[in-house]
Amino acid sequence: xIICPKCNTRNKDNSMNCxxxxxxxxxxxxxxxxxxxxxxxxxxxxxTIMNMDQQEAYGGGGxxxxxxIEQNLSARxxxxxxxxxxxxxxPPVQSPPSGNxxxxxxAISVLLLMVAAISVYVVxxxxxxxxxxxxxxxxxxxxxxxxxNYLAALKMYQQFLTxxxxxxxxxxxxxxxxxINSSLVTQEEKNSRINILMxxxxxxxxxxxxxxxxxxxxxxxxxxxxxxxxxxxxxxxMRAQIIDYYDDQAAEAISKNRYDTARKNYEKxxxxxxxxxxxxxxxxxxxxxxxEQARQNAQRRKAARDRANRQKELKxxxxxAKARAAExxxxxxxxxxxxxxxxxxxxQRLALEKKRKDAEAAxxxxxxxxxxxxxxxxxxxxxxxxxxxxxxxEKPGLSNSSQSETRANKNTIVPAALLDQxxxxxxxxxxxxxxxxxxxxxxxxxAECIVNKRGLVESVTLLTSAQNxxxxxxxxxxxxxxxxxxxxxxxQPTRFKVVESINFVRFR
Numbered sequence: 001x002i003i004c005p006k007c008n009t010r011n012k013d014n015s016m017n018c019x020x021x022x023x024x025x026x027x028x029x030x031x032x033x034x035x036x037x038x039x040x041x042x043x044x045x046x047x048t049i050m051n052m053d054q055q056e057a058y059g060g061g062g063x064x065x066x067x068x069i070e071q072n073l074s075a076r077x078x079x080x081x082x083x084x085x086x087x088x089x090x091p092p093v094q095s096p097p098s099g100n101x102x103x104x105x106x107a108i109s110v111l112l113l114m115v116a117a118i119s120v121y122v123v124x125x126x127x128x129x130x131x132x133x134x135x136x137x138x139x140x141x142x143x144x145x146x147x148x149n150y151l152a153a154l155k156m157y158q159q160f161l162t163x164x165x166x167x168x169x170x171x172x173x174x175x176x177x178x179x180i181n182s183s184l185v186t187q188e189e190k191n192s193r194i195n196i197l198m199x200x201x202x203x204x205x206x207x208x209x210x211x212x213x214x215x216x217x218x219x220x221x222x223x224x225x226x227x228x229x230x231x232x233x234x235x236x237x238m239r240a241q242i243i244d245y246y247d248d249q250a251a252e253a254i255s256k257n258r259y260d261t262a263r264k265n266y267e268k269x270x271x272x273x274x275x276x277x278x279x280x281x282x283x284x285x286x287x288x289x290x291x292e293q294a295r296q297n298a299q300r301r302k303a304a305r306d307r308a309n310r311q312k313e314l315k316x317x318x319x320x321a322k323a324r325a326a327e328x329x330x331x332x333x334x335x336x337x338x339x340x341x342x343x344x345x346x347x348q349r350l351a352l353e354k355k356r357k358d359a360e361a362a363x364x365x366x367x368x369x370x371x372x373x374x375x376x377x378x379x380x381x382x383x384x385x386x387x388x389x390x391x392x393x394e395k396p397g398l399s400n401s402s403q404s405e406t407r408a409n410k411n412t413i414v415p416a417a418l419l420d421q422x423x424x425x426x427x428x429x430x431x432x433x434x435x436x437x438x439x440x441x442x443x444x445x446x447a448e449c450i451v452n453k454r455g456l457v458e459s460v461t462l463l464t465s466a467q468n469x470x471x472x473x474x475x476x477x478x479x480x481x482x483x484x485x486x487x488x489x490x491x492q493p494t495r496f497k498v499v500e501s502i503n504f505v506r507f508r
Contacts, residue, residue, distance in 0.1 A: 134164045138173065150180045151193055151228075158227050181228070190228045197221040198234055210242045211268055218242065219272055243269055250282065259290045327442065327505070334444070334501065341499065345417030352418060356490075412489075413450060416498040420488040423498060426455060429481035431474050431502050439468045443504040445475040453493040455484040463499065475502045 002011045002025055004018040017024045141156030157173040157180075164170065201221035204210075209217045219242060225235040250265035263286045269279040416423055433439075446464035449457050460479045465472050479500055487496050 132163075134160065134167050134169070137163065138167075138169050141173065141176070145176065145180075151189065154180045154227060155224060158224070177227070194225050194228055194232060194235075197225045197228075198232075201225070201235070201238060205238055205242075210245065211271065239272060243272055246272075250286075254286070254289070257293065259286050259293060262286050263290070323441070330442075330444065342417060345415050348415060349418040412494065414487075414489045414494050414496045416487075416496050418489065419494075419496055420491070423487065423496075424485035426483035426485055427481070429478040431478040431504065433471070433474060433504060433506075437468070437470060439466065439471050439504060439506075441506045443468065443471055444501065445472060445504070446499060446501045447475065447479055448497055448499050449479055449482065450495065450497050451484050451487070452495050453486065455486050457482050457484075458495075466504070471504060475504075478502065 006023045007021045009020040144153035204218040246265045250262040253262035443466040448461045
């Protein structure tokens with residue numbers, strides 16, 4: 001039995017590798033005497049396993065890896081497999097390195113990956129011609145420092161600290177600035193540079209170029225002067241004047257309730273003096289004023305909306321009251337008109353009734369006269385041709401009068417007020433107005449309907465029409481579909497006329 005020196009796993013005597021960790025053993029030859037072990041050079045085999053046909057040729061594909069390898073070696077020794085066939089593909093597998101070598105290779109791989117990643121980042125990082133990165137600014141400052149161009153290096157270090165104060169190299173840049181100011185730049189060079197910068201600052205100040213343009217303004221030159229000499233009085237005075245100017249502009253803007261402008265001026269003061277507590281406090285107050293102004297504006301807008309809504313509702317109520325008053329006036333006028341119409345119809349009925357009674361009295365008198373004449377006639381009068389002829393002529397005349405009166409009764413149209421009973425409806429058609437028809441919300445249509453003896457409407461004549469022609473047609477169509485109960489006049493079915501009204505009202 002072979003014990004793996006790496007994982008202490010027990011393996012068979014003829015095993016070539018550990019069945020647990022895969023460690024390859026050197027080939028061993030065991031003497032008859034126990035403990036006398038002779039080692040042979042290790043044989044390398046590929047980790048590729050034979051395919052299924054080869055496994056079946058060697059007795060199946062199950063079992064451990066060393067069992068299949070032993071079967072293969074036994075078959076080779078017995079000559080069952082042609083030597084030219086290669087049942088293991090691929091190059092020999094080297095033994096895995098030891099623990100220390102593995103850690104070294106891992107460290108080297110990680111280092112190579114980091115170098116590759118940095119190279120890719122540097123090569124493929126998109127950079128514009130004008131954009132500056134922290135590394136490029138610091139590299140430029142270092143280049144000036146190496147070339148002993150200390151004033152230029154001082155400027156670039158200061159720019160690096162201003163633009164990237166949180167960078168890891170900020171402390172290095174600050175120490176470089178201190179070093180240049182303390183020992184590397186002579187006082188003559190400083191004074192010469194300060195004079196040039198103050199001349200440029202004075203020119204920009206006279207032209208009110210305090211912060212703009214970015215490459216040529218008074219504060220750029222003043223900041224560089226103060227970098228060379230923090231106590232330079234002219235630079236300090238000019239900076240104070242610029243700060244006072246923006247402070248005055250902000251105060252004036254606040255007095256005019258232009259808080260956004262005031263905030264911008266205080267932000268400019270912070271650009272000149274970062275961390276200035278006065279400017280920060282003023283910005284806080286301005287923002288509170290802006291919030292209060294926005295709140296007041298919102299309240300005013302809400303009050304204006306409420307006022308407009310109230311006025312709109314009041315106008316709607318007034319319009320509705322006017323419409324109701326107009327409707328009431330129209331109804332009262334209609335009632336007065338109908339009362340007048342009923343009064344006139346009643347007068348007509350009384351006049352017709354009087355005529356009817358007079359006609360009946362005349363007929364009764366004529367009948368009595370005829371009866372009296374017939375009673376006074378003797379039998380001898382039958383031979384008198386004149387009497388017979390006169391009598392015979394009177395009878396046809398009386399018959400023709402009755403026939404004409406009957407025909408007149410058939411064609412007579414009786415007003416509704418003269419009928420024997422009140423008008424009764426069998427069906428009243430409702431006028432259907434389309435929703436998209438605009439007629440002003442109210443309209444009245446009155447018409448005279450002629451009704452036959454069966455209660456059907458024969459004709460409709462408009463008495464009061466609407467302004468909308470389509471509305472008149474709708475009213476006529478509805479009235480033609482009215483159905484009445486048969487009306488009687490003097491006990492006989494008769495035609496009659498009646499005035500109908502249709503009110504079109506649409507409430508909005």
